[in-house]
Amino acid sequence: MANLRDGLEKKTLTTLVSSKAIGRIDKWIDKYPLEQKKSAVMAALRIAQEENQGYLTTELMNAVAQYLGMPNIAVYEVATFYSMYEHKPIGKYQICVCNSISCMLNESEELFHYLQERLGVKPGEVTQDGRFSIKEVECLGACTGAPMVMIGKEYYENLTHEKMDKILESLN
Amino acid sequence: MSDSTTITIEIDGKSIQVKPGTMLMDIADDNDIFIPRFCYHKKLSVAANCRMCLVEVEKAPKPLPACATPVADGMKVFTKSPLAIAAQKATMEFLLINHPLDCPICDQGGECELQDVAMGYGGDVSQYDEGKRVVNDKDIGPLIETEMTRCIHCTRCVRFGIEIAGLQELGATGRGENMRIGTYIESALESEMSGNVIDLCPVGALTAKPSRYTARAWELTHHDSIAPHDCVGSNIHVHTFRGLANRVVPKNNESINECWLSDRDRFSYQGLLSNHRLRDPMIKVDGEWQETDWNTALEKVRDTIADTKENSGSDQMGFLVSPSATLEEMLLLKKLANGLDVSNIDHRLRQVDFSHQNQQPKFMSLGLPIEALDTIDAMLLVGSNPGKEQPIIAHRLRKAAKNGAEISLINHRDYSLSMPLHCQLTESYTGLVSLLAEVAQSLPGFNATSLPQEAKALFDKAEPGEDSRRIADSLNNKKISAVVIGNQAINSPCYSLIEVFARALAEQTDSTFGYLTEGANSTGACFAGIAPNRKLGGEIEDRSANTTTMLSEPRNLYILHNVEPEYDFADPVVAVETMIKSDCVVCLTPFISDDMKIYADILLPIAPFVETSGSYINIQGKIQSFKGNTPVENTQARPAWKIMRVLGNLLHIDGFEQLSSADVLQEFESELSAIKADNQANITEVCVLDSVDSKLLRSSQVNMYRVDNITRRATALQKTPAGQEDAVHINSNTAAKYNLNNASRVRVKQNSTAVGMPLKIDNSVADNSVWIAAATNVTKKLGPMFGVIELEVD
Ligand code: SF4
Ligand code: FES
Ligand code: FES
Numbered sequence: 001m002a003n004l005r006d007g008l009e010k011k012t013l014t015t016l017v018s019s020k021a022i023g024r025i026d027k028w029i030d031k032y033p034l035e036q037k038k039s040a041v042m043a044a045l046r047i048a049q050e051e052n053q054g055y056l057t058t059e060l061m062n063a064v065a066q067y068l069g070m071p072n073i074a075v076y077e078v079a080t081f082y083s084m085y086e087h088k089p090i091g092k093y094q095i096c097v098c099n100s101i102s103c104m105l106n107e108s109e110e111l112f113h114y115l116q117e118r119l120g121v122k123p124g125e126v127t128q129d130g131r132f133s134i135k136e137v138e139c140l141g142a143c144t145g146a147p148m149v150m151i152g153k154e155y156y157e158n159l160t161h162e163k164m165d166k167i168l169e170s171l172n
Numbered sequence: 173m174s175d176s177t178t179i180t181i182e183i184d185g186k187s188i189q190v191k192p193g194t195m196l197m198d199i200a201d202d203n204d205i206f207i208p209r210f211c212y213h214k215k216l217s218v219a220a221n222c223r224m225c226l227v228e229v230e231k232a233p234k235p236l237p238a239c240a241t242p243v244a245d246g247m248k249v250f251t252k253s254p255l256a257i258a259a260q261k262a263t264m265e266f267l268l269i270n271h272p273l274d275c276p277i278c279d280q281g282g283e284c285e286l287q288d289v290a291m292g293y294g295g296d297v298s299q300y301d302e303g304k305r306v307v308n309d310k311d312i313g314p315l316i317e318t319e320m321t322r323c324i325h326c327t328r329c330v331r332f333g334i335e336i337a338g339l340q341e342l343g344a345t346g347r348g349e350n351m352r353i354g355t356y357i358e359s360a361l362e363s364e365m366s367g368n369v370i371d372l373c374p375v376g377a378l379t380a381k382p383s384r385y386t387a388r389a390w391e392l393t394h395h396d397s398i399a400p401h402d403c404v405g406s407n408i409h410v411h412t413f414r415g416l417a418n419r420v421v422p423k424n425n426e427s428i429n430e431c432w433l434s435d436r437d438r439f440s441y442q443g444l445l446s447n448h449r450l451r452d453p454m455i456k457v458d459g460e461w462q463e464t465d466w467n468t469a470l471e472k473v474r475d476t477i478a479d480t481k482e483n484s485g486s487d488q489m490g491f492l493v494s495p496s497a498t499l500e501e502m503l504l505l506k507k508l509a510n511g512l513d514v515s516n517i518d519h520r521l522r523q524v525d526f527s528h529q530n531q532q533p534k535f536m537s538l539g540l541p542i543e544a545l546d547t548i549d550a551m552l553l554v555g556s557n558p559g560k561e562q563p564i565i566a567h568r569l570r571k572a573a574k575n576g577a578e579i580s581l582i583n584h585r586d587y588s589l590s591m592p593l594h595c596q597l598t599e600s601y602t603g604l605v606s607l608l609a610e611v612a613q614s615l616p617g618f619n620a621t622s623l624p625q626e627a628k629a630l631f632d633k634a635e636p637g638e639d640s641r642r643i644a645d646s647l648n649n650k651k652i653s654a655v656v657i658g659n660q661a662i663n664s665p666c667y668s669l670i671e672v673f674a675r676a677l678a679e680q681t682d683s684t685f686g687y688l689t690e691g692a693n694s695t696g697a698c699f700a701g702i703a704p705n706r707k708l709g710g711e712i713e714d715r716s717a718n719t720t721t722m723l724s725e726p727r728n729l730y731i732l733h734n735v736e737p738e739y740d741f742a743d744p745v746v747a748v749e750t751m752i753k754s755d756c757v758v759c760l761t762p763f764i765s766d767d768m769k770i771y772a773d774i775l776l777p778i779a780p781f782v783e784t785s786g787s788y789i790n791i792q793g794k795i796q797s798f799k800g801n802t803p804v805e806n807t808q809a810r811p812a813w814k815i816m817r818v819l820g821n822l823l824h825i826d827g828f829e830q831l832s833s834a835d836v837l838q839e840f841e842s843e844l845s846a847i848k849a850d851n852q853a854n855i856t857e858v859c860v861l862d863s864v865d866s867k868l869l870r871s872s873q874v875n876m877y878r879v880d881n882i883t884r885r886a887t888a889l890q891k892t893p894a895g896q897e898d899a900v901h902i903n904s905n906t907a908a909k910y911n912l913n914n915a916s917r918v919r920v921k922q923n924s925t926a927v928g929m930p931l932k933i934d935n936s937v938a939d940n941s942v943w944i945a946a947a948t949n950v951t952k953k954l955g956p957m958f959g960v961i962e963l964e965v966d
Pocket of ligand 3: 195208209210211212219220221222223224225226238239240
């Protein structure tokens with residue numbers, strides 16, 4: 001049986017991300033004792049993801065594993081556990097819609113459907129122009145402003161469909 | 173009464189003295205109190221994720237998991253109170269929510285922990301009528317079948333990889349409802365111990381692929397045996413179905429293999445079912461093979477032997493014996509040889525340097541019990557890759573390394589033993605001796621006066637580096653230390669020099685010296701005198717004959733016992749040529765092959781492992797006997813010891829009256845019980861190093877799944893990544909030097925042989941070294957395991 005791992009392990013992190021990114025990852029590594037550098041895995045994955053238009057590939061995860069001296073599978077475990085890591089291409093603007101209790105009571109479900117209709121994409125898909133993708137996420141701690149979404153690192157709160165339209169336009 | 177080191181607790185009304193800090197589960201198990209469990213395993217860390225072991229503890233507000241609850245003084249535990257039972261039943265119900273109801277087609281059915289526990293704690297009607305989770309299966313190689321919908325996420329298999337195999341290949345990806353156990357990226361498991369997850373998995377998610385859908389657990393008959401592929405002698409249960417071996421599982425033996433088994437020992441049984449099995453005795457008449465009956469065949473063998481002795485002399489006969497033959501077979505063969513006045517008998521088939529053979533110890537052994545490896549503080553392994561050669565030894569060393577032991581390797585190639593290593597040095601096979609000289613040189617106060625001349629010269633030249641110093645320090649400073657030489661050291665053209673240095677290092681650092689040998693019974697072969705310089709009983713005589721001399725001038729008659737010359741010798745090409753040149757070759761063999769049809773003249777079908785009874789002496793000097801089971805149907809194969817007994821009688825040699833294999837041993841009972849595995853020896857005779865400066869040198873290891881005739885026919889093992897290993901490995905320096913950077917295939921030339929092979933740039937190989945596995949279908953056409961080699965673009 002062909003071993004898919006063989007072809008993939010080749011590239012090192014330094015060839016896959018910028019030296020600036022390596023510098024940022026090294027800063028995280030420095031925060032932990034040397035023998036526990038794998039503690040930097042979450043930061044390393046986040047930075048690697050930023051360098052790759054917002055999503056991770058197996059190649060990147062393997063490179064992170066090698067860089068931190070971890071088994072590949074241990075990195076996959078982390079990267080698939082947390083919802084902030086993406087494994088498929090996302091839009092330039094990824095709209096994360098909160099689905100938890102406060103937002104739900106304030107009609108986040110309708111908002112979610114509205115966004116799907118308006119943009120013509122389902123969760124996990126990217127609009128044809130590559131600009132938008134949508135995703136359901138758990139409580140983002142902005143319950144007082146329910147319903148809310150996060151786009152990039154910005155929070156948008158107390159949303160209505162009209163408000164959402166305006167936001168999308170402003171991003172245009 | 174409790175003293176300061178024990179406390180008293182009560183389980184189900186029974187008062188028990190325990191050590192503080194012990195987990196409740198362990199105490200319950202020790203006291204035969206049953207608590208249901210899935211994720212708990214005595215050899216793995218506590219995960220406490222299945223919650224099946226919930227019990228009631230007085231004053232605790234909620235039920236507690238017994239596997240993760242340390243005892244406290246005065247604790248009162250109830251494992252069967254209404255609260256405990258309710259908690260266990262509720263957990264069971266949750267576990268069954270997503271578990272499929274496919275027991276009727278599940279291989280685990282009948283020996284399933286989930287099934288068993290569900291019998292006791294499951295409801296008969298499910299309250300759950302929503303959709304169940306379905307998980308796609310991943311192909312994780314030819315040994316293990318996956319049915320991941322059945323997985324209950326106990327993570328035993330994951331913890332096994334991290335904690336025991338030292339190689340995490342399975343993991344839990346995703347979260348919550350979407351959590352999956354698997355490799356994430358489809359790939360075959362590479363650990364040489366991977367099959368153990370089959371035993372560990374409490375459900376039918378991971379089952380044995382080769383025996384899938386072939387039999388139900390309750391249809392199998394259970395036989396105890398000893399694994400025949402390495403010098404560890406793992407204890408096994410062979411499960412047979414209608415007389416045929418259907419699978420092999422470990423038999424617990426804390427002092428040898430614990431509850432583990434290497435994949436080779438687990439799946440090699442498939443070789444027994446090969447369609448290469450020799451069914452009837454066969455003789456070659458005028459170049460044509462004919463089946464015949466036992467009488468004709470044995471009389472023919474007798475006549476040939478008598479004839480050769482009479483007309484050409486005993487020296488024209490040679491016995492070549494597998495190092496995995498049973499002790500009984502070896503003893504009778506030696507008697508036969510003695511009766512015929514034949515001294516040409518050997519089991520050291522892949523050895524080439526015999527310079528010090530007359531000074532070696534009576535029995536070659538590890539020098540310490542296998543179990544003692546767990547607690548060793550430092551070890552230097554030379555010419556050894558136990559991960560592939562003796563996986564259980566590697567597992568023991570891994571345990572030691574985890575507890576801080578300093579394990580160092582000196583080899584022809586970096587071997588990953590899936591454990592933290594103290595130091596790893598590599599060199600070509602001649603350079604390896606210099607590395608040892610460097611370690612000796614860095615040892616403060618090393619006394620070189622007792623070294624033989626050749627070794628002394630190397631010692632004087634040595635310029636130790638930092639790493640040699642670290643190895644020397646580690647052997648010197650650590651309390652319990654050992655220097656062990658392995659299969660590749662023994663097969664090296666520099667064996668005697670390696671042994672001299674290894675012994676000197678051991679002696680002068682107060683370390684134990686030991687060997688790891690080929691086959692299952694090399695120590696038994698010493699005892700039985702299966703070497704020209706050894707008497708029955710192991711005593712050494714001064715003789716220079718050996719396997720090489722036996723092959724260099726072809727003899728008239730060869731008796732091959734369980735040996736395939738095309739794979740089992742250091743130089744397969746020379747071995748086969750010699751057989752072809754000889755007048756008559758008699759093979760006692762369970763298998764027939766195309767090669768054999770060319771060089772052999774008489775074939776006698778013998779019953780292999782599982783089908784014959786016998787004993788092995790393992791590397792710690794322990795004799796382990798096993799019974800035989802029914803031979804496969806439609807075969808005339810007979811236990812080899814019986815064939816030898818008949819031959820002995822036909823040739824009118826005394827001492828062949830045994831009625832059972834046990835009778836054979838009986839005769840040597842007192843000698844056997846006196847076996848001392850102390851490895852005492854004083855070596856002064858060593859080889860002379862050929863000048864091979866600036867030449868490319870081949871070094872080699874026998875492919876782990878091609879070590880003997882049974883393993884080579886085990887189909888699933890052959891399909892694993894390790895079984896497929898068939899490439900030329902050189903490092904990038906060597907590649908650059910010989911302009912091979914962009915080559916994907918090379919033509920390999922050794923002596924008069926040449927073959928084309930794929931090339932792998934692999935920086936684990938030493939400079940100027942070419943690493944090629946031995947005993948494969950390609951390398952059987954290539955020269956010796958170690959030697960000068962040339963590469964050119966193919
Ligand atoms: S595959 Fe088996 S051993 Fe592994 S987590 Fe699932 S149930 Fe447990
Ligand atoms: S529930 Fe939406 S932000 Fe908390
Ligand atoms: S056995 Fe205790 S929680 Fe699984």
